[in-house]
Structure formats: structure tokens, C-alpha cells
Amino acid sequence: xxxxxxxxxxxxxxxxxxxxxxxxxxxxxxxxxxxxxxxxxxxxxxxxxxxxxxxxxxxxxxxxxxxxxxxxxxxxxxxxxxxxxxxxxxxxxxxxxxxxxxxxxxxxxxxxxxxxxxxxxxxxxxxxxxxxxxxxxxxxxxxxxxxxxxxxxxxxxxxxxxxxxxxxxxxxxxxxxxxxxxxxxxxxxxxxxxxxxxxxxxxxxxxxxxxxxxxxxxxxxxxxxxxxxxxxxxxxxxxxxxxxxxxxxxxxxxxxxxxxxxxxxxxxxxxxxxxxxxxxxxxxxxxxxxxxxxxxxxxxxxxxxxxxxxxxxxxxxxxxxxxxxxxxxxxxxxxxxxxxxxxxxxxxxxxxxxxxxxxxxxxxxxxxxxxxxxxxxxxxxxxxxxxxxxxxxxxxxxxxxxxxxxxxxxxxxxxxxxxxxxxxxxxxxxxxxxxxxxxxxxxxxxxxxxxxxxxxxxxxxxxxxxxxxxxxxx
Numbered sequence: 001x002x003x004x005x006x007x008x009x010x011x012x013x014x015x016x017x018x019x020x021x022x023x024x025x026x027x028x029x030x031x032x033x034x035x036x037x038x039x040x041x042x043x044x045x046x047x048x049x050x051x052x053x054x055x056x057x058x059x060x061x062x063x064x065x066x067x068x069x070x071x072x073x074x075x076x077x078x079x080x081x082x083x084x085x086x087x088x089x090x091x092x093x094x095x096x097x098x099x100x101x102x103x104x105x106x107x108x109x110x111x112x113x114x115x116x117x118x119x120x121x122x123x124x125x126x127x128x129x130x131x132x133x134x135x136x137x138x139x140x141x142x143x144x145x146x147x148x149x150x151x152x153x154x155x156x157x158x159x160x161x162x163x164x165x166x167x168x169x170x171x172x173x174x175x176x177x178x179x180x181x182x183x184x185x186x187x188x189x190x191x192x193x194x195x196x197x198x199x200x201x202x203x204x205x206x207x208x209x210x211x212x213x214x215x216x217x218x219x220x221x222x223x224x225x226x227x228x229x230x231x232x233x234x235x236x237x238x239x240x241x242x243x244x245x246x247x248x249x250x251x252x253x254x255x256x257x258x259x260x261x262x263x264x265x266x267x268x269x270x271x272x273x274x275x276x277x278x279x280x281x282x283x284x285x286x287x288x289x290x291x292x293x294x295x296x297x298x299x300x301x302x303x304x305x306x307x308x309x310x311x312x313x314x315x316x317x318x319x320x321x322x323x324x325x326x327x328x329x330x331x332x333x334x335x336x337x338x339x340x341x342x343x344x345x346x347x348x349x350x351x352x353x354x355x356x357x358x359x360x361x362x363x364x365x366x367x368x369x370x371x372x373x374x375x376x377x378x379x380x381x382x383x384x385x386x387x388x389x390x391x392x393x394x395x396x397x398x399x400x401x402x403x404x405x406x407x408x409x410x411x412x413x414x415x416x417x418x419x420x421x422x423x424x425x426x427x428x429x430x431x432x433x434x435x436x437x438x439x440x441x442x443x444x445x446x447x448x449x450x451x452x453x454x455x456x457x458x459x460x461x462x463x464x465x466x467x468x469x470x471x472x473x474x
Contacts, residue, residue: 029050029052032052033052033053033054035052035054036054036095037054037093037094037095038051038052038054038055038057038058038059038092038093038094038095039051039052039054039055039091039092039093040052040055040066040069040091040092040094041086041089041090041091041092042065042066042067042089042090042091042092043088043089044088044089046065046066046067047065048063048064048065048066049089054094055069055094058073058094066090066092070083070092070094073094077100078096078097078100078101079094079095079096079097080094080095080096080097081093081094082094082095103124103126106124106126106127107126107127107128108127109126109128110128110215110216111128111213111214111215112125112126112128112129112131112132112213112214112215113125113126113128113129113211113212113213114129114211114212115209115210115211115212116147116209116210116212117208117209117210118207118208118209119146120146120147120148120180120181121143121144121145121146121147122142122143122144122145122146122147122150123143123209124139124143125139125142132214133154135153135154135157136150136153136154147177147180148173148177151173151176151177152173155169155172155173160172180210183204184202185201185202185203185204186201186202187199187200187201187202188200189217189221195218196216196218197216197217197218197220197221198214198215198216198217199214199215199217200212200213200214201213201214201215256290256293256294257294259286259290260287260290260291260294263283263284263286263287263290264283264287266279266280266283266286267280267283267284267287313355313356313359313441313442314356314357314358315354315355315356316354316355316357317352317353317354317468318352318353318354318355318357318360319352320346320350320352320353320360320384320392320394321344321346321350321384323357323360323361323364324344324346324364324382324384324394325344325346327361327364327365327368328342328344328368328382330365331368331369331372334369334372334373335372335380338372338373338375338376338377339376339377340372340375340376340377340378340379340380341378341379341380342372342380342382343379343380343381343382344381344382344383345381345382345383345384346383346384347384347385347386349386350384350385350386350392351386351390351392351467351468352467352468353392353462353466353467353468354466354467354468355442355462355466356441356442359438359441359442362434362435362438363394363435363438363439363460364394364396364460366431366432366434366435367394367396367435367458367460368380368382368396369431370431370432370456370458371396371397371398371400371456371458372398374398374400374401374456375398375399375400375455376400378398378399378400378455379398379399380396380397380398380399381395381396381397381398382394382395382396383395383397387461387464389464390464390467391461391462391463391464391466391467392461392462392466392467393459393460393461393462394459394460394462395457395458395459395460396457396458396459397455397456397457397458398455398456398457399455400455400456401452401453401455402450402451402452402453402454402455402456403450403451403452403456404452405451407450408448408449408450411432411448413433432446432448435460439460439461439462442462442463442466443463443465443466444460444461444462444463444466445460445461446458446459446460446461447459447461
């Protein structure tokens with residue numbers, strides 16, 4: 001009768017004391033559960049006294065009499081059964097052939113596998129290998145033959161997909177033997193005349209066995225080719241769209257500039273009073289709407305330029321400290337109008353960054369402009385920092401009103417406007433999107449941290465591989 005743990009009671013026929021003995025503090029039954037053999041103890045009456053975990057998994061019927069179990073196992077291939085008399089009981093050991101288990105596992109690999117020893121002799125090939133090279137026959141006729149023997153047999157069978165094998169067989173054999181004896185692991189891809197792509201991999205074991213594997217990667221190569229073509233089509237379409245938007249933006253800017261100019265003349269009453277004050281108010285509204293539309297057109301134009309010039313950067317070592325000091329001058333008037341304090345901190349030892357100067361200026365201008373516009377009666381700090389990994393950060397921090405987390409999460413989406421209060425001067429929502437695109441072209445990153453009432457910090461991070469020696473600044 002089975003216990004709760006799957007073992008059977010010894011009863012009066014068995015010897016449960018032996019199964020309960022301890023070895024090194026571990027119950028003997030637990031030790032027997034860890035061996036790779038099935039172990040069973042049969043009483044003189046034929047009843048099962050004890051069975052370890054392996055036996056129970058093989059039998060899958062714990063209460064079955066050992067005689068019936070052994071009869072079934074002896075009918076299965078690759079099972080070895082041994083029995084020993086222990087007093088009045090009988091000990092049965094069942095073990096599955098490990099070599100057969102290994103061969104069975106290797107035969108179910110999707111790749112072909114051939115194993116050679118140090119003497120270049122063939123030792124084993126799985127089912128996929130024999131299916132691919134059916135001319136070789138089974139392992140019985142191959143084991144012990146050298147790699148050169150197999151090469152010559154394959155040439156004789158005329159199944160080698162290699163031009164040199166046809167034109168210069170001996171030269172082909174010499175080349176393959178030289179490659180075989182290189183004794184360096186590696187992998188390569190090969191296209192057969194039938195259009196099948198194979199991945200060939202070679203590796204060596206510590207004892208010197210050479211494992212040659214071949215995997216069919218035709219489907220993966222087909223998918224890669226489709227993705228490559230789709231990427232090329234997308235690039236062409238993106239470039240065409242960017243050129244169209246660029247031309248359209250140029251065509252729109254001319255009449256918009258005229259509208260803005262005339263609206264400004266009317267608003268300023270250059271040619272005399274308008275008569276009704278409403279006309280001046282209407283002219284101001286026309287001027288404001290026209291200015292916002294012009295910002296949108298200029299944003300679209302800049303985004304189209306950015307997309308069209310992707311991969312066409314003009315790189316050189318750029319002194320970011322000098323660039324920051326130069327760019328902040330252009331915002332001094334706006335800062336004074338908003339009573340905003342500006343500062344630049346550039347520590348010593350910060351390297352130049354190999355980048356496109358025009359793109360860097362555009363990124364810096366966009367971030368400073370946003371910070372100054374949203375920080376009246378506050379402070380905007382520009383800081384250059386060298387990271388521990390050797391990369392460089394450009395940090396623009398302000399003490400403005402800040403933004404809610406849901407707004408920060410959407411920054412960088414084209415046309416998303418992070419309006420704060422009655423912000424009539426909000427742009428078209430392309431500035432941060434353009435900055436993010438430009439820094440990604442430099443393999444860098446834009447991070448924005450903000451909270452209401454705390455302010456906003458925008459960080460442009462350039463990767464370490466773009467850092468140049470300090471002496472190589474432009």
C-alpha cells in the first residue's frame with residue numbers, strides 16, 4: 001500500500017528498516033530518489049516493498065507488481081534490467097541506455113550536427129546530418145573515417161555545391177582541409193545553388209572534439225530582406241514627404257509675411273488714425289494669428305529639414321562651453337523683459353563633443369527659449385557636466401511654474417502644446433519634437449524633469465563615444 005510520499009509500506013514481508021536508514025544525516029530513501037536508476041525491492045510474495053522516484057516515473061503505476069513491470073520494460077529497447085537477492089527479498093535495478101538518450105535528443109535538433117575527434121575522424125552524426133548527406137550512409141560505415149575521406153566521397157557523389165569543387169577538385173579539398181584544421185571556433189552564412197541559406201557554426205570541446213553544425217536560416221534571411229526593402233521604401237517616402245513639406249512651407253511663408261507686415265502697419269496706424277478702436281483690435285488679432293501660423297509653417301519647415309538631413313550630419317569637435325556662452329547672448333533681451341536671471345556654468349576639463357554645430361545650436365536655442373518664456377521673475381541656469389562614463393550633458397534648468405507628470409510624459413510628441421495658464425504665445429508644439437529627433441541623430445538622449453511649482457530641467461546627453469580631446473575643440 002502506497003504512503004503519502006509515494007513509497008510503499010514494507011509490511012511483514014519487507015525490510016522497511018533498511019529503507020529508513022540514514023547516510024550522512026540524509027534519509028536513504030531521499031538518496032535513492034536522486035540516482036538515475038529505477039530501484040525496486042520485491043518481497044518473496046511478489047509484492048512491491050519499496051520503489052524510488054525513478055522507478056515510479058518509469059512505471060507510472062506504483063502498486064503494480066515488479067514482475068509485471070519488468071516484463072513490460074524488457075520489451076522496450078534500450079532498457080537494462082538487473083536483479084539481486086537480498087536475504088529473502090529481491091532488488092531490481094532498471095537503467096535506460098544513456099547513449100541512446102543522448103542520440104535521441106540530438107536527432108531531434110533542427111540543425112545538422114557532425115562530431116570529429118582530434119585525429120580528424122568522424123565520430124557521430126545526428127539524423128539531420130544523415131538526411132542532408134544521404135550519400136554517406138549510416139554511422140556504422142562512417143565512424144573512424146577521416147574528414148578527408150568524407151570530402152572525397154561527397155565529391156564522388158557529385159553533391160558538392162561549390163564551383164571550385166567542379167573546376168579544381170584537389171584545390172577544393174586542400175582549401176576545406178585548411179579550413180578544417182584552423183581550429184578556431186566561428187560561424188558563417190552560405191547560400192546554396194538551390195537558394196537555401198545555411199548558418200555554419202564550428203566549436204571545440206576541451207577534449208578536442210570538433211562540433212560542426214549547420215542550420216537552415218532561409219526563412220530568417222527572407223524576413224530580413226523584406227524588412228530591408230520596407231525600410232528603404234519608408235526612407236524614400238519620408239524624404240519625398242519632407243521635400244514636399246519644405247516646398248509648401250516656403251510657398252506659405254511669402255504671403256504670410258505680407259499679411260503680418262500689413263497687419264502691423266494697420267495696428268500701428270502708420271498712415272493715420274483708423275477711426276474706430278475696434279479696427280486696431282482686429283489688426284492686432286490678425287497679426288497674432290498670422291504670427292502663430294508663421295511659427296507653425298517654420299516648425300514644419302524645420303522638421304522637414306531635420307528628416308531630410310537625417311544621416312547627413314556635418315560633424316566636427318564642438319566646444320559646448322563656448323557655444324552656450326554665445327547662444328545665451330541672444331536671449332538677454334527677452335530675459336530682461338521678463339525679469340529673468342540667466343547664468344552659465346562651464347567647469348574645466350569638459351571635452352569637446354563631435355557633433356553637427358548647426359544642430360547643437362538649434363537644440364540649445366529651443367531649450368533656452370522655452371525656459372526663458374516660462375520663467376518670468378525667475379532664474380534659468382545653463383550647466384555643462386562631464387558624466388562618469390565620459391559623456392557630456394547640457395543641462396537647462398529653470399525655476400518656472402513647472403508641468404504636471406501627464407504633460408511631461410507627452411513632451412516630444414509632434415504638435416503637442418504644453419500650455420500653461422493663458423499662454424497665447426504657445427508655439428505649434430514642434431520644438432521639443434525637433435530637439436528629440438536631433439539628439440537621437442547624435443545617438444544621445446533628451447530627458448525632461450518637471451513638477452508644478454518646482455520648475456523644469458531639460459538635459460541633452462551626448463554619448464561618451466562623441467567626446468573629443470579637450471585640445472581638439474573647434
